[in-house]
Amino acid sequence: MDNHTQSFYAKSRRLAEQSVSKLEENVHSRQLSELEERVTALKNATAIDEASIGSPHFSEEDLLVLYEDVLQIQPSDEQTQIVTGQSSEEEIEAEDLHTVRTTASRLLEQDTGVDSRASFLVNQLVMRRGATVSTQDTPHTSVSTPVNATGSLVEAVANRLESIYTGLENFQSYISQQASIPVGIMTEKEWSALIRVSVREGASEVAERVLDLMKRAKAPIAETILNDVLAVYANEGNIRQAEAFLEKYVTESPSERQRDLHIKSYVKATPQNSIPTDALSVIHKYESLATPAPQQSYTRIIMHLFRSRSSVAHAHAWDLFSHMRYAAHSVPDAALYTMMIRACASPSYSGEIEPERAMDLFTEMTVEQGIRPTAGVYHAVILAFARSGKEGYIHEAYRLAKQMLDAHRDARGVSEFKPSQTLFRVLLEGAKRLGDLSRVRWMLAEMVRTSQEEQQNLDETTEPSIKVDDAIMTHVFHTYAAYRVPFIRSETKIIENDGGSEPSSTQNGDTTPNEDERRVESQPRQGSAFSQLPPQTRAEVIFEVDALFSQICNASKSGFSHNFRYVDITPKLLNAYLSVHYSKSPLRIYRELYRTLFAGVNVQKIPQTYLDALERCAMIRNGADRKDALKFAEEVWEEWQSLETKWRNRELDDAVETITPRHVEKATVAMVRLLSNCGQPERALELVKAFVQRYPPLDIRNAQPKHEMRSTRTVLDASRPLVRLTTPFNIVEDNVPPCLSFAEIGILHSRFLEKNDVKAIKYLKWVCKSYEGSLRIRRDRTIKAVPRSVEGDKQGKEGQTVE
Incomplete structure (x- = not known):
């Protein structure tokens, strides 16, 4: 190849390389421009999003609507019934009465009775066959019953139906021995109405007759109808009739409701203060048949055991609770949890309050099982904490009460639970054990204020939901008795200004007749001026207590438009009032009150009245007052001896509270201690x-x-x-x-x-x-x-x- 050709190829390669490089530059520039456009668009979109996020997107109303369903409070059973449109018991009862009257007016017509036509057809058929029939085979009943008498009206309808179906059965027997012609005389609604009305009137025999007629008419018998009749025998505690009814009408295995009613009949037939042995045998028999009774049956037996005064029965209730969770129902419901927690607040088989067990059950129910707590559960656990008497648990009770009122709120801030009389009563149980008079005075004032506000919107015959009764005032008086005043004159050291005499003080203010006692005696017992500051001396405590008791006595006499008109003067209330004087007044004052108080309001003393007086006399330390205390105690002891003799001979009146052996011990020990201290x-x-x-x-x-x-x-x-x-x-x-x-x-x-x-x-x-x-x-x-x-x-x- 010559030089010319080589130079030509070299030039051609350079031109091609230049064109390729230019093409690559153009492509790269286009790609960069597209990438820059995308980055710019992304930056613009980000700026738009940031601008939208920075501005408020939802209003307060939008947020309220959004969270209203989430924080909605679960409605009660009555509210659910209204929302779902279910009929109330009054509406069902009125509808049943209307159905029974309509059925009676249709069946009790004399001239167009169905039984007359059936008798005519039977006689015609027999005459064609050349036979005769007795008129007794087709009886005709003439009934004339007033429509207003519902019970007799149902029985008249049952008699009419019996005569009708007797004639129809005779007619069908002549037509064919095998064929059965169904006849629709009564609807299912009419059958049910007849039975329900019979149950409400207490005519269980008539209800069973109607069930027999339903069998003869081959009408379907609903389980609810059988349960309505069985509930009558269960509520009466009629075990024989209940079991006979189950054997006659329940062909298959009893349902849960029927098993519960069967056990309920045994529980109702058991005396209150005894263990329901037969009911326990039946419920364990159902367990052995692999058809355990519903949880309601276990709850009913446990409730009966707790109502008994026997510690053995209380222990067996806890055993049955643990057995139920092992053999039948592993997760108790809220009602059973409430009962078991409430049992922890009462001295049961061990004689002690069990706040630890109550807290364990409450935590298990709400945290582990996820069951929503009810007001009854809160009241039960608060009561267990309050009655424990320990300061830590009592403050925990206050915390739970605050949680109950504040934690369960809807989107609008309305609480699911409201302050109730039960809540105030259980909180007073703890406050009186601490002697927290400031808190008790606040709660009493709050209850009076709430009662007055409710009474303004109600008529005079309707009672407010929160009212001050004798149980509330008993707790209030006990708080005054346990309250420790900050200033005790007898324990105050008096220092002379000139320094010439030494400080002097007395040892005990309960028994020394000093200036504080004279102020108590001279203090007027009428008036209602209460200061915001709690009483600072014993005289002020007695003044407030006497003022409260005076208002209670005035309210019991008038009974109208008074804050304490719902307070009944009971022996426990009088004992609580006396306990304040026992702890804050001298001997001569509460001795006179003991002699005149019960007779003045015509209330009989109870054993605790004598015990409080004897124990107070035994606590006196000052020798100067012990002789007077001994004379007073001898009077009380004489009354106690006559009451104890009647108890020992079982001659006590039913109106007197039962004496226990522990009462006898305490009275004797108090008298022995007093005589020993008196030399x-x-x-x-x-x-x-x-x-x-x-x-x-x-x-x-x-x-x-x-x-x-x-x-x-x-x-x-x-x-x-x-x-x-x-x-x-x-x-x-x-x-x-x-x-x-x-x-x-x-x-x-x-x-x-x-x-x-x-x-x-x-x-x-x-x-x-x-x-x-x-x-x-x-x-x-x-x-x-x-x-x-x-x-x-x-x-x-x-x-x-x-x-």
Whole structure:
């Protein structure tokens, strides 16, 4: 190739490379321009979004509408019934009465009765076949019943239907022995109305007749109709009729509602203060058949056990609760949780308040199970905390009350729960144990204010939802009694200005007749001027209490437009009023009140009245007042002795509150302590001897046999709980006879030690050891279920003589 050709190819390559480079530059420039446009568009879009975010997008009304459904409070059953359009009981009852009257007017016509036409057809058919028929086969009933008498009207309709179906059955028997012609005389609505009206009138026999007629008419019988009739026998506690009804009309396995009504009949037939053994056997029998009763049945039996005054029944209620969660229903409902938490607030089988268990159940219900708490649950757990008497738990009760009123609010700020009389009452339980008078005065004023506001919108016959009653005022008086005034004149040190005399002070202001007591005596007992500051002295406390009690007495006499018109003067209220004077007034004032107060308002004293007076006299320390206290205590003791004798002979009136063995112990111990402090140990020893003679230590050994349901043997398919929460060791017995311990009569023992009276010391020692040994034997027999040993009792009687 020559040089010319080479130069031509070299030039061509340079031109091609230049064109390619220019093309690449053009493409790259176009790509950069497109990328810049996209970045610019993205920046503009971001700026628009930031501008939209920075400005408010929703108004307050929009947010309220948005969160109104989220924070909506669940309506109650009555509100749900109104919203869903369900008929109330009054509307259903009126509709049933109208249906029964319409049916009666249709069936009780004499000239166009269906039974007459049926009799005519039967007679014609028989005559064609050449036979005769007796008129008894087709009876005709002439009924004339007033429409206003509903009960007799239903019975008349039942008689008419019976005659009609008798004629129809005879007619069908002549047509064919196998064929059955359905006849629609009654509708399902009319059948149901007849039965419901019969149930409301208490005519269960008529309701069963109607059910028999439904069978004859081959009409379908709804389960709700059967349950309505069965509920009558269950509410009456008629076990025989309930079981006969189930056997007759329930062909298959009973439903949950029918099983519940079956068990309810047994519970209703059980006396209040006894364990429902038969009901427990039935509910365990259903468990063995793999058809456990509904939770409502367990709740009903547990409620009956808690209402009993027996600690064994209370222990069995907790055992049944644990057994139910193991064998039938693992998750209790809100009603059962409420009952068990409420039981923690009352001294049950162990004789103690259980705030820890109440908190565990409340946490389990609300946190673990996610069940929405009700007002009853809050009231129950607050009551358990308040009655514990411990300051930490009482403050926790206040916190729960605040949570109850503030935590459950809707989007508009309306609380689901409102302050109620029950809430105030359970909070007063805790405040009075702390002596928190400021809080109690505020709650009392708040209740009065709320009651007055509600009364303005109500008529005179309607009671407000929050009212001051005798239970509220009893707590208020107890708070005044427990309140510790910041200024006690007798405990104040008086220092002379000249410094010539030494400071002087007195030891006790309860018994010394000083200026503070004279102010109490001279203080007027009328008036209602209460300052915002709590009372600073005992005289001011007595003034406020007397003013409150005076208003209560005036309200009971007038009864109209008064803040305390709902307060009934009861023995417990009078005892609470007296307790304030016991702690804040001198002896001569509350002694006079004790003599005149109950007679002035015509209220009978209860055992606690005598015990409060005796124990207050035994607490007096000043020797100058002990003689007067002894005279007063002797008057009270004489009244108590007559009441105790009636109790021992079982002659007490039903109006008097029942005396317990613990009352007898406390009264005797108070009198023994007072006599010992007054320098009369011989009289105190005579009281101890009389007590031992009336209540011998050997009587304590007679332990009651263990209940069959309390057996601890592990047996499958047994008619008793398989899982227990209690043991025989922590169940307190209820019927232990009165006894004495060394801690109670130790002061008398000290007095004889000072006198070096060996014989009296040995006797007191024998008394304490005898009661202690008898209690130990009773405990062993109760736990081990050992029968009474006659030989052991004889040996005890032989060793009872004291040298």
